Amino acid sequence: MKGYLRADGRKGIRNIILVTYLVECAHHVARAIVTDSSDNVQLIGFPGCYPNEYSLNIMEGLCTHPNVAGVLIVSLGCEGFNREQLANTIQASARAVDTLVIQKSGGTRKTIAAGLSSVNELLISAEKAELVPMDISELVVGTICGGSDGTSGIGANPAVGHCFDQLVEDDAICIFEETGELIGCEQIMAERAITPELGEEIMKSVEKAEQYYTKMGYGSFAPGNAEGGLTTQEEKSMGAYAKSGSSKIHGLIKPGDIPNQGGLYLMDVVPDGEPMFGFPNIVDNAEIVEMIASGCHLTLFTTGRGSVVGSAISPVIKVCANPETYDNLSDDMDINAGKIIKGEATVAQVGDEIYQLVKQVAQGQQTKSEELGHQEFVLTYKKFEAIGPSCLPTAR
Amino acid sequence: MINKHFVLLHKADNTFVCCKQLLAGSSTTLEDVDVTMTVDITVGHKIARQAITEGEKVIKYGVSIGSATKDIAFGEHIHMHNMKSDYIASHTRQSRTGE
Numbered sequence: 383m384k385g386y387l388r389a390d391g392r393k394g395i396r397n398i399i400l401v402t403y404l405v406e407c408a409h410h411v412a413r414a415i416v417t418d419s420s421d422n423v424q425l426i427g428f429p430g431c432y433p434n435e436y437s438l439n440i441m442e443g444l445c446t447h448p449n450v451a452g453v454l455i456v457s458l459g460c461e462g463f464n465r466e467q468l469a470n471t472i473q474a475s476a477r478a479v480d481t482l483v484i485q486k487s488g489g490t491r492k493t494i495a496a497g498l499s500s501v502n503e504l505l506i507s508a509e510k511a512e513l514v515p516m517d518i519s520e521l522v523v524g525t526i527c528g529g530s531d532g533t534s535g536i537g538a539n540p541a542v543g544h545c546f547d548q549l550v551e552d553d554a555i556c557i558f559e560e561t562g563e564l565i566g567c568e569q570i571m572a573e574r575a576i577t578p579e580l581g582e583e584i585m586k587s588v589e590k591a592e593q594y595y596t597k598m599g600y601g602s603f604a605p606g607n608a609e610g611g612l613t614t615q616e617e618k619s620m621g622a623y624a625k626s627g628s629s630k631i632h633g634l635i636k637p638g639d640i641p642n643q644g645g646l647y648l649m650d651v652v653p654d655g656e657p658m659f660g661f662p663n664i665v666d667n668a669e670i671v672e673m674i675a676s677g678c679h680l681t682l683f684t685t686g687r688g689s690v691v692g693s694a695i696s697p698v699i700k701v702c703a704n705p706e707t708y709d710n711l712s713d714d715m716d717i718n719a720g721k722i723i724k725g726e727a728t729v730a731q732v733g734d735e736i737y738q739l740v741k742q743v744a745q746g747q748q749t750k751s752e753e754l755g756h757q758e759f760v761l762t763y764k765k766f767e768a769i770g771p772s773c774l775p776t777a778r
Numbered sequence: 779m780i781n782k783h784f785v786l787l788h789k790a791d792n793t794f795v796c797c798k799q800l801l802a803g804s805s806t807t808l809e810d811v812d813v814t815m816t817v818d819i820t821v822g823h824k825i826a827r828q829a830i831t832e833g834e835k836v837i838k839y840g841v842s843i844g845s846a847t848k849d850i851a852f853g854e855h856i857h858m859h860n861m862k863s864d865y866i867a868s869h870t871r872q873s874r875t876g877e
Contacts, residue, residue: 532795532822535839536787565865566843592865601866611796611822613836613856614863617843686822706821723797723821725779 383745385516386451389476393516394448395679395744398695399504401454401497402445403427404468405461411482411490412456415497422508423501424694426759433462436637436653436764442471443638443675445479449695451508452478454500456493459485478507519553519644521744524673524681525625526559528666531610531686531704535621537722537732538684538703543627544733545682545740546646550629553644557635557673558626561591561650562602562662566616567623571648574631579772583634587650591662594652598661606687610704625684634773636766637672642774649676650769659763667691667758670698680743682736690714692751694759697743700750701736716750781806784825788840793824793856795838813853824856836861 385393399422403412406429416425426444428437445453445468453472457465465481472479480500487493525542527534546556564571568588572581595601601615612618632645641647651672652662663669670681670693680697683689688707692698702708705720712718717736721727743749779785783806784794796819800806805814808827819825824838830850835842844863850856858868 532824533797536785536795536797566841570841596866601863601868603866603868608858608868611820611824611857613824613858613861614844614868615866616841616863617838620839620841620843704821723785725782725797 383516383518383741384513385520386448386511387514388448390446392448392677393514393520394450395746396449396697397422397451397508397511398449399423399452399454399501399508400445400450400695401425401456401501402441403456404463404465405429405431405458407458407461408456408484411484411493411497414494415454415456415501418498419501420505422505424757426694426761428463428761430763431461432763433464434763436766437761438464438467439638440672440675440761441468443640443677444671444695445472446475446477447674447677447695449679450477451511452504454497454504455479455481456497457481457483459483478504480504516744518549518741521549521740522555522557522641522677522679523549523740524557524559524670524676524678525684526666526669526673526681527563527622527625527684528689528691529685529687530607530612530618530621532612533610533703533720533723534684534686535624536703537729538686538701538719539621539624540729541719541722541732541736542625542682542684542701544730545736546625546627547629548733548737549740550627550644550646555641555644555647555677557641557647557649557676557678559649559651559669559673560602560622560663561587561648561652562595563622564588564619565592565595565601566619571623571631576630576632577772580631580634583770583773584631584648587634587648587652590654591652594657594662597657610686625682634769635676636769637764638675639769640677649673653764654767655765658765662764664762665760667693667760668762671759671761680740682740684719688714690751690756691758692749692754692756694757697749698751698756699736699739699743714750714754780809784808786827787838790837790840792827792830792837794827796821796823796825808853811852815853817855819855826850826852826854826856828852
C-alpha cells in the first residue's frame with residue numbers, strides 16, 4: 383500500500399485539489415471553476431454569512447486532510463468567514479493555497495477565469511506529492527449508517543463491526559458516531575470504555591443527545607426507517623451500534639478532533655449547550671463531512687433502504703443490508719450484505735469482504751459512488767466545547 | 779434462522795425478524811407452532827415470538843427496544859401500532875404511516 387506523504391507526516395489515499403466557497407454568494411463562481419476543471423478538482427463550501435468557530439475548524443480540518451494536495455478559496459469578500467485564518471492554516475500545512483475574492487477580482491467572469499488558471503497551477507503542484515509506503519495502521523476509517531431498515535442491524539452493521547475489529551487489530555483508527563443514534567445503548571457502550579472515566583463521558587454524551595433530540599421534537603428516526611420495519615429509536619440504535627464491532631472504546635472525540643493513536647473512537651456529534659442551530663446533523667453527508675474532518679481516509683456507509691451518496695475528499699464504500707434493495711440499486715452498492723439475511727454468507731465473510739475492499743480502495747480502486755461522480759458535501763452551523771481530559775486514550 | 783422467513787437474533791428475544799416476505803393469509807411454523815399471518819410481513823419487520831402483554835418490554839438483540847402499548851398475540855406484527863419507544867417518540871411521514 384502507498385500513500386501521498388504530507389508535511390505533517392500523515393498520508394493520503396487520494397491526491398485532490400479542493401475549491402471551497404466561503405459563503406453561498408460565492409457558490410456559483412466556485413462551482414463554475416470546478417465544472418470546467420479535471421475530475422480531481424472537487425467542490426466544498428459553507429453557505430452562511432455569519433462567522434462560526436465550528437465551521438472554520440471543520441473547514442481547516444478538511445483543507446488540511448491528507449487526501450488534499452492544495453486548495454483554492456473563493457470568497458465574495460464581505461462574508462463573516464475568516465478566510466485569512468483558513469488560508470494561513472492551509473499554508474502552514476505546506477499545501478499550495480490560493481485565495482480569490484470576487485469583489486476584488488472584477489466579478490463573476492474574471493474570477494472564474496482566474497480560478498481556472500489557479501487550479502491548473504494547483505494541479506501541477508499536486509503532482510509533486512511524494513508517493514511513499516503506507517501501512518494499514520496509518521488508515522483512519524469512519525462508519526455511518528443511512529436509510530436504515532430492519533435488515534441493517536442484522537447484516538450490514540455487524541459486518542462493518544467485524545471489519546472494524548480487524549482494523550483495530552491492525553492498529554488503525556476507527557471512528558463510529560451519532561450519539562443520537564446510540565440512545566438506548568449508552569450502558570453497554572460505557573462498559574466497553576478503556577477507563578471508567580471515559581465510560582462516564584460516553585454516558586453523558588448520549589444523555590446530552592437525548593435531551594437535544596427531545597428538544598428538537600424528533601429523534602434521529604426518519605419515516606423510511608419505520609417503513610423498513612424499525613419501530614423505535616432504541617431499536618434503530620441497537621442496529622447502528624453493531625457497526626462499532628467488539629473492540630474496547632479508546633476515546634470520545636468531537637468533530638474535527640483527530641485521534642492520536644490506533645483504536646476505536648466514538649464521535650460525539652451533538653452540539654454542546656442549549657440547542658441553537660437546529661438539528662445536530664441535518665443529513666447523512668453532514669456526518670460524513672465531520673468524519674473526514676477528523677481524518678477519515680474513507681467511510682463505510684451501511685444502508686437498508688438504499689442511499690446513493692458519496693462524498694467530496696474521501697471515498698465512501700456503501701454496504702447494503704437489504705437483498706431487495708441490493709437487487710434494485712446494485713450499481714450504487716459496493717458490498718452486498720443482503721447475502722447475510724438470505725443465509726448465503728455469514729457476517730464474518732461479508733466483514734472480510736469489506737476489509738479487503740477497504741485495502742483496495744486505499745490503494746486507489748474507485749468506489750461505486752466515486753465512479754458515478756458523487757461528491758456530496760454539507761456543512762452547517764454548530765457549537766462545541768473542547769473535549770474533557772478523560773476522553774482521549776493514555777494507554778492501550 | 780428459524781425458517782426461511784424469520785430469524786431469531788438472540789435467545790432472550792420475544793420477537794422474530796422477517797428475512798423473506800410473507801403475505802397476509804399465509805402460514806408458517808415458528809418453533810414448532812403453526813401461525814397464520816394477518817397482515818403482509820415484509821423484510822426487516824418484526825412479529826411476536828410469544829404473547830406479550832401491554833407494558834411489557836419488547837426484546838430484540840437481547841435488549842429492550844421499547845414497550846408494548848397493547849396486548850400482542852403470538853405471531854402478530856409488532857410495529858408502531860402496538861409498541862413505543864421508552865426514550866423518544868418516533869415519527870412517520872403523515873401520508874405514508876404504513877400501519
